[in-house]
Every structure is written in C-alpha cells, then in structure tokens.
Amino acid sequence: MKKTLLHYLIFSCLLALVLVGFVYASSPIDKKQYMTVTVASGDTLWGLAKQYEPAHGLSPDEFIRWVVDVNRLPSSRLTAGEQIVIPVLKSKQDGSLAVKR
Template identity: 35%
Template sequence: MKKLWENYSYAMILLAVSLIFTMVAKAQLNNEEAYITVTIEEGQSLWKIAESFASEHNLSENEFVSWVEKKNGIVGEMVIPGDELVIPVVAEQIEPTQIAGAEK
C-alpha cells in the first residue's frame, strides 16, 4: 500500500480535490435553482421588488437588494426592463416567474 501511495499520491490527491470541487459547484448550482427568476418591467426597481416580496423572504430591503446585486452581477442597482433576475425567494413559495404590477 505504501508503494502505491508513493507512486500515485499526486493523482489520488488531484482526484480527491476534483471530486470535492465538483460537489461544491453542484451544491451551489442547485441552491440557485431553488430561487425564482423575475423579469423587470418598466418603472420597477430593486427596492420595489424587495417591497413586493417582503412577506416571502426574511431579509431587510437593504440585504435583499445587496443579495440580488451580488448574485446577478448588478452594479449600482441599475436594472433595465426585460432583465431577468434571480431573487432570494424560494421557488416553492411562489409560482409566477414575472412580477405583474408589483408597484404599490
């Protein structure tokens, strides 16, 4: 066994690291699929979306906006009508993939 380890230790370590990386990447991908995607409509902002879904998440509005910016690669809260964004609302809790008239 010692000779096997001496000859193939680098390959075994590479295989183990690859498996761990694959499991972590898959867990992150599955985690994002658990959230819903919304399509931005004219006049909407991240803050209005945070207000609209306030009962569906446990974040403050500031935390909600920061999460959406980070996960969707948004800089400066700038959203354009037609953009599709992943928001931190679990998919089982709400079905529609678009927000219709989310303004209050």
C-alpha cells in the same frame, strides 16, 4: 520545544478554521432554487424588495445586496426586460424564509 509545538498546533487549527469559513462563505448559491423575475419598466430593487417582503424576510437593504451580489449586477439599477434571481424560494412548502440571517 513544547511551547513551539503548542503554538504551531494552535496556529494550524486557527488557520484551518479560517480556511473552512472562507470556503463556506464563498460557496455559490444554487440559483435554480430561487424565483426569477423579468424586470418591468419602472421596477426598482427597492420596490421588488417591498413587493416580495413577506416571502423573503429580509430588510430592503439586505434584499438589494443579495440580488446585486447573486446576479453580479454592476449597480442596483435595473433594465426593463432583464431577468434577475430574487431571494424567494420557488417552492415554499415548509413555510421557511428563503434566506437565513
């Protein structure tokens, strides 16, 4: 009986941790904190990643994945005139990176 109760308690705690982690990981990003750029003809996500590299501190692959996910882009291809949010804080007064690894 005590073993069953202990197993139930451990299982419940683990399940709670998984659920909390899932909720935290799926929290939406507040896009208002980040820069919005208008895509120019010839722009690529790789080029934007390199252009803003000092401000975001991500690898180009991480930058591209962030932009595609946050903007819900169907692919990593950009269209001129399109507005996208990039992982660069609008206000960087504290000098911190926009996205923590």
